[in-house]
Amino acid sequence: MFIREIESFIEEDLGYDDVSCTIVPDRPVEATVFTKEDCTVAGIDEAASIYYYFGIQAETDFKDGDRLSKGDVIFRLRGGAVSILRAERISLNFLGHLSGIATLTRNCTDIVRKHSETTRVACTRKTTPGIRKFEKLAVAAGGGDTHRFNLSDAVMIKDNHVKLMGIEAAIKAARKTSFTRKIEVEVESAEDAVFAAELGADIIMLDNMQPDEIKKTLSILKEKELRESVLMEASGGISLENLEDYAKTGVDIISMGSLIHKSRWIDVSLEIVGYEA
Template structure:
């Protein structure tokens, strides 16, 4: 985490006159952060940056992606009482939110692994403005794929691009941008998937297709000798409820906005022990 980010987050939480933390005697104390439920931990680096900025000595044996049990200690802290109180909610917010994402991601990856050793589970750009990179790194901690971090990472031709330009013109324009960027095309039919593959798309996203249609589209691509030339991604409305059906289709990537926007925060707590 950059110092400017830490300062921005702290400024938001402290405000201009912190009367809540400064009423306590500022003496050296020790504290622990522990989880109240089993989870995949994430956010340790972000919490560590907050502790470091506030002059708090933080020790942990854990790293993002580790599985922890209910009641397990995540951090042992030493520092001034005021600083630890100031760090408390901010650090817990990052740990709770990011661990929730990592935990849901790991559960989804485990579901997919029962049917495929190669299919990737990816997130999308449906993220919280300002903390996207942290949320996507939490997906990675859970064993998922981060997909694009932003619009500059790769070129995705979506339905509105096609409405404005058509698939052929959009792919041609995309190819002219740079040889280093992969081109992904969002399609809603097997016919458009075949067309995109023939025009040289690197990735084809099957958008909002039911699992049986995804399977049929893959068979059509294979029958035309196009299956091996493209990465095929299924996306749109996929959650834990229907994930198993998509995992059985044989797609290369299953992207899920729900990894982030439907994750539940993990309950953690900070307790001063001396």
């Protein structure tokens, strides 16, 4: 985490006149940060960066992606009382939010692994403005794929691109950008999937297709000897509840915006356990 990022989070939380933390005597204290429920932890580095900024000694036995049980101590802290109180909410927000994403992602990857050893579970760009990189890294901690971090990572030709210029013209224009970028095309029918594959798309996203439609599309691509030349991604309306049906289709990637925007925060707490008189 960059210093400028930490300072922006501190500015947001402390404001211009921190009357809550400064009323306590600033004596050396010890504290623990612990989880109140089972989870896959994420946000370790982010929380540690915040503690170090405040001059707090922070020790942990864990790394992002570790599975924790209720009551596990994530951090043992030593530092000034005021500093620990100031770092408390910011660090817990990151740990709770990012661990929630990692935990949901882990649950999803566990479901998919029952049916495929190779299918990737990926997130999307449906992220919280300003903290996308942290949320996507939390997906990675849960065993998922980060997909694109931003629009520069790859070319994705979506429905509005197709409406404006058509699949063929869009792919030709994308090929002119750089040989290093993969080209992904979003389609809504088997016919368009075949067309995009014939034009040399690297990845084809089957948007809002039901599992039976996906299986049919993959079968057609296989018959035309196009299946092995392209990665197939299912996306749109996929959740924890229907994920198993999509995992059985044989696609290479299942992308889920819900990994981030429907994740539930993990309950994480900080408790002062000792102080000098």
